Amino acid sequence: MVKAKTCERLGFWSTRVAILISLSITGYMLFYIISKGASIISWDFLTKPPTSGMTAGGIFPAIVGTLLLVTLAIVISLPLGLASAIYLVEYSSKESRFVRLVELAVYSLNGVPSIVFGLFGMAFFVKFLGFGTSLLSASLTLSLMILPTIVATSVEALKSVPDHFREASLALGATKGQTIVRVVLPAAFPGIITGAMLGVGRAAGETAPILFTGAVFYMRGLPTSIFDPVMALPFHLFVLATEHPNISKVEPIQYGTALVLLILVLLISLIATVIRYRYRRKRKW
Amino acid sequence: MVKSKIKLQTKKLNVWYGNMHVVKDFTLKIPEKKITAVIGPSGCGKSTFLRSLNRMVELVPGARVSGEILLDGENIYDKDVDETEIRLRIGMVFQKPNPFPKSIYENVAYGLKVRGITEEKKLRLLVEESLKKVGLWEEVRDRLNRSALELSGGQQQRLCIARALAVKPEVILMDEPCSSLDPIATAKIEDLLFELKKDYTIVIVTHNLQQAARVSDYTAFMYAGKLIEHGRTEEIFERPKNKITQDYITGRFG
Numbered sequence: 001m002v003k004a005k006t007c008e009r010l011g012f013w014s015t016r017v018a019i020l021i022s023l024s025i026t027g028y029m030l031f032y033i034i035s036k037g038a039s040i041i042s043w044d045f046l047t048k049p050p051t052s053g054m055t056a057g058g059i060f061p062a063i064v065g066t067l068l069l070v071t072l073a074i075v076i077s078l079p080l081g082l083a084s085a086i087y088l089v090e091y092s093s094k095e096s097r098f099v100r101l102v103e104l105a106v107y108s109l110n111g112v113p114s115i116v117f118g119l120f121g122m123a124f125f126v127k128f129l130g131f132g133t134s135l136l137s138a139s140l141t142l143s144l145m146i147l148p149t150i151v152a153t154s155v156e157a158l159k160s161v162p163d164h165f166r167e168a169s170l171a172l173g174a175t176k177g178q179t180i181v182r183v184v185l186p187a188a189f190p191g192i193i194t195g196a197m198l199g200v201g202r203a204a205g206e207t208a209p210i211l212f213t214g215a216v217f218y219m220r221g222l223p224t225s226i227f228d229p230v231m232a233l234p235f236h237l238f239v240l241a242t243e244h245p246n247i248s249k250v251e252p253i254q255y256g257t258a259l260v261l262l263i264l265v266l267l268i269s270l271i272a273t274v275i276r277y278r279y280r281r282k283r284k285w
Numbered sequence: 286m287v288k289s290k291i292k293l294q295t296k297k298l299n300v301w302y303g304n305m306h307v308v309k310d311f312t313l314k315i316p317e318k319k320i321t322a323v324i325g326p327s328g329c330g331k332s333t334f335l336r337s338l339n340r341m342v343e344l345v346p347g348a349r350v351s352g353e354i355l356l357d358g359e360n361i362y363d364k365d366v367d368e369t370e371i372r373l374r375i376g377m378v379f380q381k382p383n384p385f386p387k388s389i390y391e392n393v394a395y396g397l398k399v400r401g402i403t404e405e406k407k408l409r410l411l412v413e414e415s416l417k418k419v420g421l422w423e424e425v426r427d428r429l430n431r432s433a434l435e436l437s438g439g440q441q442q443r444l445c446i447a448r449a450l451a452v453k454p455e456v457i458l459m460d461e462p463c464s465s466l467d468p469i470a471t472a473k474i475e476d477l478l479f480e481l482k483k484d485y486t487i488v489i490v491t492h493n494l495q496q497a498a499r500v501s502d503y504t505a506f507m508y509a510g511k512l513i514e515h516g517r518t519e520e521i522f523e524r525p526k527n528k529i530t531q532d533y534i535t536g537r538f539g
Contacts, residue, residue, distance in 0.1 A: 174369065
């Protein structure tokens with residue numbers, strides 16, 4: 001008996017230690033970035049372009065660039081991903097070989113490293129379709145990268161809608177399309193939004209897919225068309241950290257950029273959590 | 286045997302799920318504005334039979350139907366018949382109350398909106414009328430915009446009946462509508478059935494023999510996919526002709 005109890009205690013403590021380790025690493029990372037980057041954050045830093053060879057000024061174009069990139073990426077991938085998910089869940093028979101193939105493709109695509117998406121984007125969008133190094137090419141590449149996430153989460157969200165809602169709607173003489181639009185999608189909405197936000201969060205933080213497809217280190221002013229290149233937060237950070245000659249001077253800017261990116265991504269997950277929470281409270285099935 | 290007008294009848298109806306033969310050569314006449322109960326042990330095909338009456342059975346992957354189901358003499362399985370039209374004329378109430386996660390008002394208005402009725406005044410009127418028919422109006426008139434999921438189980442089931450009535454069906458199919466309700470809520474639904482049969486033809490599948498005896502005018506006993514016996518409820522319960530019916534009614538198996 002004593003032995004079993006000792007084992008129990010040991011197991012309990014090892015889970016506790018594991019959680020402490022992961023929490024403290026995350027905490028230390030946050031603390032490190034905040035302590036190094038917080039001092040530089042100011043209204044000017046957020047609203048002014050960089051000056052003096054990136055050693056002064058703000059990161060405004062990079063913030064706008066990242067917002068543009070993720071907005072465009074989600075505008076492209078959400079309809080595409082959601083439509084695919086609707087087809088998979090509502091219209092195809094669950095056991096068909098085609099559905100299994102698509103599901104396999106989605107999961108494999110999810111495992112593809114982002115740099116591979118970057119290379120593909122360069123070959124296909126930049127070169128083959130001739131979109132050049134541009135906001136459009138970069139957004140398309142990002143949208144491809146987050147597409148599997150969107151499809152997978154939308155599929156889960158649609159599957160979580162109980163069949164008896166569909167039956168009730170069909171039994172009232174609604175068509176399948178009406179049932180999907182009026183009953184299934186509203187019920188699946190929180191799950192779909194959560195997936196979209198996950199995708200946005202990931203797209204905001206990735207450097208590799210935009211590296212060769214649309215991101216530039218510096219440009220005068222903001223992009224004026226989707227065929228202009230853009231600055232972006234993760235790329236800005238990457239270049240400052242690896243390529244800038246004057247490391248000591250750009251270090252605060254570097255951590256400031258990291259902090260802004262972090263806050264942006266946290267903000268997006270926060271929005272997703274709030275939406276999910278508000279809807280979950282309402283639903284009782 | 287049956288004097289009143291026949292509303293719905295099945296002729297040699299067969300239903301398969303893949304290789305499973307669930308409903309076998311089912312021929313049954315359902316008289317207008319009466320309550321017909323379908324009884325039988327679990328798994329005998331009662332629900333499948335009921336779902337074939339409004340073509341809901343077609344939603345099951347691998348389901349196959351043969352034979353005829355005549356609604357006012359017209360085969361609802363004819364190639365050029367639109368199943369959504371059929372489901373409008375033959376409404377359905379399910380085993381578990383299944384209101385949409387929408388407001389009480391939206392639930393009742395759903396079938397009408399789907400039909401393209403958007404005029405607010407007309408919708409309000411029809412929603413009120415339907416809720417009155419199921420005796421729910423007084424209970425919910427002040428909270429039509431609250432979620433239907435806040436209602437009790439019995440109220441939800443009456444809401445689902447109101448939702449089915451709103452589109453003005455001729456026949457209402459009920460698949461064990463009281464099986465998840467308490468005795469008081471069950472009694473309310475049974476009272477409601479007496480009211481409803483003045484205007485509607487009702488087919489009710491039930492597990493509860495007392496319920497079938499209490500509410501129905503006609504009873505069909507089903508066993509292993511086949512219709513064993515059919516007739517006036519008193520006759521089936523008091524003088525069953527078939528040995529299996531007798532055994533089932535007297536509770537020798539269930």
